[in-house]
Amino acid sequence: MAIFPSIDSDERSTFQSNILSCPSKEQWISFQLVDENGNGAPYAGLCYKLMDSTLVQYVGVLDSKGSAKIHDCYKGPAILYFDSLHSALEQPYRHLADRYFYPLPITELQVRAEKTQFFHKDGFRTEHNPANKNDGNFIQVEVRDLVKNGAHLPPVVDRHYPPKKVLLDAVAQLSPGQDASDLYGVGLMPNRHTVLEVRPLRAFRPLLSTANEFSALNLYQLSIMAGLSYSDFGQKPPVRPTHTVEFKFNPSVGNFFGDALANFRQSWRVEKDQSSVTRYYPLYEEVPYSKRFEILPFDPTLYEMNLPEKEEEQEHPANLHFFTDHNKYWLSGKSTQAYITHHDEIILIGIRGTLEKSDWWRDADAVQVPFEEGTGHVHHGFYDAYKALKKFIQKYLLQFFTGQKIVITGHSLGGAIALILAEALRNDKEQQYDILLYTYGAPRAGDAAFVEAARPLVHHRMVNNDDVVPSVPAPWMNARRTIWLPGLASLFVINPVMAILIFVGGLVRVGGKPYEHHGTLHHFMPVRFGAEEKSSILWNPGCASIEEAACTRALAKDGDLPWRGGLIQQFMSFGDHSLAGSYIPFSWATLRRWQQTEKDSQTVVTNREYRLVSEALQTMRKQVLNKSREAADTKGYANNEPDYIQTVNDYSGEYGKLGTALQRLKSQNDRYLTLKDVYGTAAQSDQLQPTLDRWMAQRENQVQVQIAMIPQLTGYDLEVASAGKPYFLDLDSIV
Known part of the structure; x- marks a missing residue:
């Protein structure tokens, strides 16, 4: 229908016949903004703008029902938009709008949408059309549909009643000189009422505790976040974007x-090789969109640093949030990978472990070098990896650190790098960073001086059963060749029927400052009661007989290097080091165990477990005492030769530590858990119960398991555990 009528006959004497008269104002447009429950109250009082086909603007305010009606518009479709910035700017909106780097154009519409809720708990779009009853139009819109700048807003999801872009094109065609690409908003038909259902701006974020104390929640959540570090960033295009970027590749x-x-979707796949048979979902809390873990916007029209003309200096999400130096060092084989993101309370950093042959270079470089950011010496290869990503982390913190808790996680090699990074940040002279570190299967990274100086750093260190990697670099690396007593590495198998632990007399580095572990050990120990029944406990044994079993079994009785033939059997059980196959499942099992024990008012270690394990520890203690006596009954000890004296002292020390382990086991047998033990600071969150309800609705978490039972491995995981897979192999374990 033409909106410009022909010149009337009485006017033709004044105007040429091909000239049109002014457009007629013979139509009305009405509309209503509602949430997914059909309620318009959340948008009451919101300022709107409507532009008709002649580019005339109509400005007004929505009534108490979120409605408005404009009379005497010019004929043709009109465009509705909401570009009023949020004026009150309460936190966190004020900070987001005013920050120096990537300030966000937060509109009042966005704030209103963040305060609405989804009709469906899973966030899927509604299918009903409330406008049918009054012969109106119904469209489902996103906030980004109605504002000019939407790069910081979530991607559009599938909807049943999308807005018609053809209406925007029609306005452009009817307006001389108007480019359709310059128009934004939603097109409305004239002389009809339109209901616009605005999708809520809600998001998920992994629920985390900011407390320094250990929690089963963080144990599980951060094991998954460590697993995510093995994936690429998945941005398209990956480099030199021009207008927009997308993140469609899953997992990434x-x-x-x-x-x-x-977009309010629960995601579980963090590594491409994960089996879909057993899925491990993080616990997600629902938050307003602005409180999610942020991926920064890309909009060259708003941010000069996004301009493609910047070439190598161009900033975009992939190089702001993701670090990899694989291409830089492809000739040498070096490779480091990490990601970083944040919200108003937490900055999260995940660092990748050994994934491929390119990581072996750094794993193998066990020479000690001075730790320039603090005290002591550190593993050269791990320190080299830290220095590779140092500027990347520093730049991000400079831009977005506002006092948040810095939570760092890493597996294997990534755990060692994470420790060095965390201690370097703790020693920063200009900032007082509050750091929490969780590592999984991490090797030693520093010497005794480094570990002592880093004692104030809060670090929870997880070791799974007989994982060999935490036993390296061994304390005897980077030292002069040690003289060992014949038979020092004799193998003791304690109570093979129980099949709980294998103990080997420890080899100890002589002289200098040895490599040492940092942090509070949390050792995951399977306990078998018979051929079928098993459980598992997470505790801190505090003795080398348990923690170092994997390494000491691999040592020859002469020399200071592992016996490579002995390592073959360790590789056959290398599944203990796998993140997806072992650490994430054991973290899940511990969370489920702690949830059950807290709910049922049981102790962390049951009486049955205590009796079994304590008997094994007492047997081990007797064996250590016997070996100590044998070592003391030698001519070398009688002649006060240093190596013999050291051996007896080591056995005596281990005898005492096994006594400590018995005491710690007894304390676990007497310990009852609170909600804070399980969930940390999240125990006080009003989102905890909805989060748990959502998590327990997943079929994997509904399985009724024996308390502390380890989940059954999938076929893929069994294959990895039995044969090993190259990218799970840390070369530093055979150096």
Whole structure:
């Protein structure tokens, strides 16, 4: 229908016949903004702008029902938009709008939408059309549909009643000189009422505790976040973007934070090789979109640093949130990978462990070098990896640190790098960073001086059963060749029927400052009661007989290097080091165990477990005492030769530590858990119960398991555990 009528006959003497008269104002447009429950109250009082086909603007305020009606518009479709910035700017909106780096154009519409809720708990779009009853139009819109700048907003999800872009094109065609690409908003038909259902701006984020104390929640959540570090960022295009970026590849860091969680989708796949048979979902809390873990916007029209003309200096989400130096060092084989993101309370950093042959270079470089950011010496290869990503982390913190808790996680090699990074940040002279570190299967990274100086750093260190990697670099590395007593590495198998532990007399580095472990050990120990029944306990044994069993079994009785033939059997059980196959399942099992024990008012270690394990520890203690006596009954000891004296002292020390382990086991047998033990600071969150309800609705978490039972491995995981897979192999374990 033409909106410009022909010139009337009485006017033709004044105007040429091909000239049109002014457009007629013979139509009305009405509309209503509602949430997914059909309620318009959340949008009451919101300022709107409507532009008709002649580019005339109509400005007004929605009534108490979120409605408005404009009379005497010019004929043709009109465009509705909401570009009023949020004026009150309460936190966190004020900080987001005013920050120096990537300030966000937060509109009042966005704030209103963040305060609405989904009709369906899973966030899927509604299918009803409330406008049918009054012969109106019904469209489902996103906030980004109605505002000019939407790069910081979530991608559009599938909807049943999308807005018609053809209406925007029609306005452009009817307006001389108007480019359709310059128009934004939603097109409305004239002389009809339109209901616009605005999708809530809600997001998921992994629920975390900010307390320094250990919690089963963080144990599980951060094992998954460590697993995410093995994935690429997944941005398209990956480099030199021009207008927009997407994160469609799943799994990827970008898809996880920038697409799935931003769009209220629960994501479980963090590594491409994960089996779909057993899925491990993080516990997600629902938050307003602005409180999600942020993936920064890309908009060259708003941010000069996004301009493609910047070439190598161009900033975009992939190089702001993701670090990899694989291409830089492809000739040498070096490779480091990490990601970083944040919200108003937490900055999260995940660092990748050994994934491929390119990581072996750094794993193998066990020479000690001075730790320039603090005290002591550290593993050269791990320190080299830290220095590779140092500027990347520093730049991000400079831009977005506002006093948040810095939570760092890493597996294997990634755990060692994470420790060095955490201690370097703790020693920062200009900032007082509050750091919490969780590592999984991490090797030693520093010497005794480094570990002592880093004692104030809060570090929870997880070791799974007989994982060999935490036993390296051994304390005897980077030292002069040690003289060992014949038979020092004799193998003791304690109570093979129980099949709980294997103990080997320890080899100890002589002289200098040895490599040492940092942090509070949390050792995951399977306990078998018979051929079928098993459980598992997480505790701190405090003795080398348990923690160092894997390494000491591999040592020859002469020399200071592992016996490579002995390592073959360790590789056959290398599944203990796998993140997806072992650490994430054991973390899940511990969380489920702690949830059950807290709910049922049981102790962390049951009486049955205590009796079994304490008997094994007492047997081990007797064996250590016997070996100590044998070592003392030698000519070398009688002649006060240093190596013999050291051996007896080592056995005596281990005898005492096994006594400590018995005491710690007894304390676990007497310990009852609180909600704070299980969930840390999240125990006080009003989102805890909805989060648990959502998590327990997943079929994997509904399985009724024996308390502390380890989940059954999938076929893929069994294959990895039995034969090993190259990218699970840390070369430093055979150096």
